[in-house]
Amino acid sequence: MRKLHQIIEQHWQHPNPVLSVLLRPLSRLFQTASAIRRDLYRAGRLKSEKLPVPVVVVGNIHAGGAGKTPVVSALVKGLQARGIKAGIVSRGYGRAGSGIYVLQPDSTAAEAGDEPLLLHRQTGVPVAVGSCRAEAGRALLAAHPDIKLIITDDGLQHYALQRDLEIVVFPAADAGRNNLDLLPNGGLREPLSRLKTADAVVLGGSTGAENAAHLHENIFHSRLQTGxxxxxxxxxxxxxxxxxxxxxxxxxxxxxxxxxxxxxxxxxxxxxxxxxxxxxxxxxxxxxxxxxxxxxxxxxxxxxxxxxxxxxxxxxPVCAIIDPDLAAFVAGRLKI
Incomplete structure (x- = not known):
């Protein structure tokens, strides 16, 4: 299975003509199903919950590896510097449990997941995990009622939780590529046009950033700095x-x-x-x-x-340096 996964990922970067013929029809089915699901939420046919505080989604349209977790950490620290107390909600992928869990000072990766625990230790802010982001958000607010803003690490496609702002992290190296496709023929969860409906796009890396002007009017640039x-x-x-x-x-x-x-x-x-x-x-x-x-x-x-x-x-250790100030953008848009 691991070998097959590697073959598919290599195909995403360097398309194989034979695999493209086999996988392209499946990608069209995936695209149709994703669009129908999103439209059902937008029409109110599927339940979408609103939390009592603003929610900012930091996610991606790629199937992993876009660098969103350092962006979440940098954004939270930027909000802290402005005196805004934020909390983080995440799915907690890879943890042993399946219920809602609010992180504690002695939490382990098995209990919380590696990325939520890392974010909790890097920022010191309250974090809750759960497959139902709305339920995790409610638990987080119950445990920490002074939170003014919730950041969700990933969850762009989790429409069961209403959001006030959407920030998409996108690899700069893919900004100029014209052969990107949806799963399984490509590595995208949603088409490139989805970027236009977000509030901002954060480009990770520098290579290809010069080709990104067409992606969105609010473009931010993120680079990793090692410690x-x-x-x-x-x-x-x-x-x-x-x-x-x-x-x-x-x-x-x-x-x-x-x-x-x-x-x-x-x-x-x-x-x-x-x-x-x-x-x-x-x-x-x-x-x-x-x-x-x-x-x-x-x-x-x-x-x-x-x-x-x-x-x-x-x-x-690494941290994301984001230019211009993403925290200022979020605070200004939400008027907090």
Whole structure:
């Protein structure tokens, strides 16, 4: 199954003519079904719930890997700087449970999901997870009634929750591509025209950004900035990268596009003796770590290993820098 998934993803980037013939009819069926479902919500035929505070959806039209979680973190921090107390709602993909769960200071990735736990630790704001975003939002407000705004991490296609603003994170590299298609022939959940109905588009990365003017009138640009590599579960202890040339260094990533992480490390001058790519949201244990003097992991993977000290495991932190000010845009639109 993993091999088939890799073949399909490769086809999305470099279309195979044979696969296109086979998969294009399925994409048209998917597009029709998605449009009908959205129209049913817009017409009131399917129930859509309104929460008592404004809701901002940060999502994507790609099937994962667009970089929305760093954007959510940056947006929440920007709102905090403006004195606006926000909360975060997420599905909590990859967690062990299935009910509504409001994160606590000692929550684990198994209870909350890796991305919600990461957001909770990065921002310090209240977070709730659940497949029903409206129910999760109600639980979050019941536990933290002083919240003035809810940000949903993903959920653009979750129309059961009404939203006041929609922000779509879109890869800049895809801005100029004309061969993008819907699932399964392509990696899109909705057609490119869906971008026009959102309130803003955040382009992730710089390559291709010059071709994005046609996508939306409110375009923001996001780039990832790396921080100092620190020891896992020890923020104050940093890695002396000048010593790495004498050591065996490996990297592990359980994210949607692990090569991005590996290339970032290589781009900073770190020679990797081994790389290990795990499925997105995969459970991470000691058995998954290579034998090496130094093992480098992502922040998303680090929250899965938060139970103790790991002497040879180090974490590369990243944050999104968004230009212009996305928090100012949101606050202005919502008048808060």
């Amino acid at each position: 100092r590599i620190h020891r896992l579960n020890c923020q104050g202890e940093y890695l002396d990268t000048s010593r790495l040339k004498y050591l065996r260094v490996a990297a592990v990533a359980g994210i949607a596009k692990p090569e991005r992480f590996f290339n970032t490390l290589r781009g900073s001058g770190i020679a990797l003796a081994e790389t290990r790519a795990l499925p997105d949201h995969a459970v991470l244990s000691a058995a998954d770590l290579p034998q090496a003097d130094v093992v480098l992991i992502t922040e998303k993977d680090a929250v899965k290993l938060s139970d103790g000290r790991w002497q040879n495991v180090w974490v590369l």
